[in-house]
Amino acid sequence: xxxxxxxxxxxxxxxxxxxxxxxxxxxxxxxxxxxxxxxxxxxxxxxxxxxxxxxxxxxxxxxxxxxxxxxxxxxxxxxxxxxxxxxxxxxxxxxxxxxxxxxxxxxxxxxxxxxxxxxxxxxxxxxxxxxxxxxxxxxxxxxxxxxxxxxxxxxxxxxxxxxxxxxxxxxxxxxxxxxxxxxxxxxxxxxxxxxxxxxx
Amino acid sequence: xxxxxxxxxxxxxxxxxxxxxxxxxxxxxxxxxxxxxxxxxxxxxxxxxxxxxxxxxxxxxxxxxxxxxxxxxxxxxxxxxxxxxxxxxxxxxxxxxxxxxxxxxxxxxxxxxxxxxxxxxxxxxxxxxxxxxxxxxxxxxxxxxxxxxxxxxxxxxxxxxxxxxxxxxxxxxxxxxxxxxxxxxxxxxxxxxxxxxxxxx
Numbered sequence: 330x331x332x333x334x335x336x337x338x339x340x341x342x343x344x345x346x347x348x349x350x351x352x353x354x355x356x357x358x359x360x361x362x363x364x365x366x367x368x369x370x371x372x373x374x375x376x377x378x379x380x381x382x383x384x385x386x387x388x389x390x391x392x393x394x395x396x397x398x399x400x401x402x403x404x405x406x407x408x409x410x411x412x413x414x415x416x417x418x419x420x421x422x423x424x425x426x427x428x429x430x431x432x433x434x435x436x437x438x439x440x441x442x443x444x445x446x447x448x449x450x451x452x453x454x455x456x457x458x459x460x461x462x463x464x465x466x467x468x469x470x471x472x473x474x475x476x477x478x479x480x481x482x483x484x485x486x487x488x489x490x491x492x493x494x495x496x497x498x499x500x501x502x503x504x505x506x507x508x509x510x511x512x513x514x515x516x517x518x519x520x521x522x523x524x525x526x527x528x529x
Numbered sequence: 530x531x532x533x534x535x536x537x538x539x540x541x542x543x544x545x546x547x548x549x550x551x552x553x554x555x556x557x558x559x560x561x562x563x564x565x566x567x568x569x570x571x572x573x574x575x576x577x578x579x580x581x582x583x584x585x586x587x588x589x590x591x592x593x594x595x596x597x598x599x600x601x602x603x604x605x606x607x608x609x610x611x612x613x614x615x616x617x618x619x620x621x622x623x624x625x626x627x628x629x630x631x632x633x634x635x636x637x638x639x640x641x642x643x644x645x646x647x648x649x650x651x652x653x654x655x656x657x658x659x660x661x662x663x664x665x666x667x668x669x670x671x672x673x674x675x676x677x678x679x680x681x682x683x684x685x686x687x688x689x690x691x692x693x694x695x696x697x698x699x700x701x702x703x704x705x706x707x708x709x710x711x712x713x714x715x716x717x718x719x720x721x722x723x724x725x726x727x728x729x730x
Contacts, residue, residue, distance in 0.1 A: 342708050345595060345704050345707075345708065346705070348599065349595065349700050349701040352598050352599070352696075352700045352701060353695075353698050353700065354697065355602060
């Protein structure tokens with residue numbers, strides 16, 4: 330019995346080493362599967378397409394047709410706050426969406442896992458216009474609801490933020506960013522004067 | 530690592546759960562048949578008298594590695610769609626130490642404690658209850674330690690990228706190391722058995 334078991338062990342070990350040697354010969358650095366995911370889309374293109382929070386805000390504001398925004402965080406988190414026009418959704422709902430593979434779908438969650446998995450689920454079912462909100466709900470809050478204005482896009486961002494009831498912030502004379510909901514502290518007269526001179 | 534998405538696509542969410550339950554049952558059965566439902570068996574690992582745990586776990590790693598690699602090569606499994614958990618260096622190092630200490634104290638790990646509990650062993654029920662309580666306590670305390678929990682993020686790391694090896698080469702190295710480990714484990718066990726016989730125990 331013991332000898333027979335030893336023989337089985339040796340056979341399995343030999344099979345493992347042969348398969349491993351063949352793997353070393355055949356192995357590629359990134360063994361992406363040859364599995365085609367409908368319409369000839371290969372697995373190696375299976376990286377979630379993302380959309381920035383500001384772009385999503387612009388789409389919603391423009392009333393983009395056939396846009397659906399899906400919140401994957403669960404009912405309680407959705408009830409606290411969510412992206413305007415977003416619908417609470419779960420994975421079961423994706424099946425219905427996938428059958429209606431038209432329109433643009435934006436998915437978001439509060440981690441980098443659920444939205445990416447949901448995106449992959451939709452993409453695998455042939456949905457071609459699905460996006461993951463880059464940075465999730467946190468990015469929406471930081472970039473749209475409480476953005477820090479700077480650069481040439483400040484006016485555009487401020488307008489978008491106010492459209493969604495946000496409170497855009499600007500840096501004070503010291504370069505500090507006020508906390509959300511707090512007005513920037515008045516800068517000392519001298520520094521303000523210098524700022525004005527630079528502005529002139 | 531969780532199952533590739535096509536499983537949930539083909540079977541639906543409920544179907545995927547049913548499949549996962551079935552896989553879990555098979556895994557538990559294999560653990561029990563390998564004797565890993567016994568804390569004594571696991572403690573043999575630490576006393577170097579019974580290295581079954583090492584052999585079972587390395588066998589599982591080798592089987593999974595070879596299986597996934599070749600299934601992906603023939604187009605059945607898409608490795609790019611297998612979720613690889615992210616690496617958080619310090620939190621996982623600390624978690625590993627806590628896990629190891631708990632395993633040495635209890636003689637069981639979460640999977641084997643479930644197996645032990647399923648076979649009616651009191652220690653298994655105690656350990657399973659303990660780790661469920663620990664999971665609950667950790668979940669409740671998570672907001673307080675969120676900063677530590679998310680520190681040292683390195684993204685999804687795999688051995689082939691860390692070691693800058695081709696996947697096939699890495700598999701050969703791991704399989705060779707496992708087989709060498711099995712041979713050493715057999716020698717260690719035989720030496721321990723001889724020593725026990727000599728001491729008359």
